[in-house]
Each structure stands twice: as C-alpha cells, then as structure tokens.
Amino acid sequence: MTKNIIADEIEGSHKAEIEEKEQKLKEVNNNLAELENSIRQQNIHITDTYGPYLGKEYLDTDKLMELSRIIQAGTASNITEAIEMDKNGEGKPEKN
DSSP states (O other): OHHHHHHHHHHHHTHHHHHHHHHHHHHHHHHHHHHHHHHHHHHHHHHHHHHHHHOGGGGSHHHHHHHHHHHHTTSOSSHHHHHHHHHTTTTOOOOO
C-alpha cells in the first residue's frame, strides 16, 4: 500500500516532465521515419535515374568515388571512360 502511494507521488510530481519527454520521443521517432522514407525515395530515384547508365555495380558509393577520382585526376574525361578504365584496372594508384 505505501509502495503504491510513494510511486504515485513520484509519478505525479514528474508527470509533466514525463509527458514532455514522451512527446519529444514521438516527434523524434516521426522525424526519423520521415528521414528513412526520404532516403528510400532518394535511393529509388538514383537507381531509376542512373542505374541504367552506370550499371548496378557502379551505384555503390565507393565505386562512384573511385570513378570521380579517375576523372578528377584527368585520367578519364567522362564517366564512360572512367568505368572502362576501372574495369581494366587502369587509373588506380600504384601500390609500393
């Protein structure tokens, strides 16, 4: 009995704070869900728009960075050349 009274007093004195934190948690969860949905939509858009041109292999972030590096180094002048060079193992830094 006393245990319940003490629990009720503690909960009652912090009720507003608890409700505020629950509301913030709901907002954060909603924002997270919106962000995840946005990322999914962007991934679909990128795949649909650039997938046929680049191929599935080159939709990977690391592969795109490698293609970018090849072009920025002046080794290739466009994506098609960079892809061809990457497939042939050209344009990669030499290992010691």
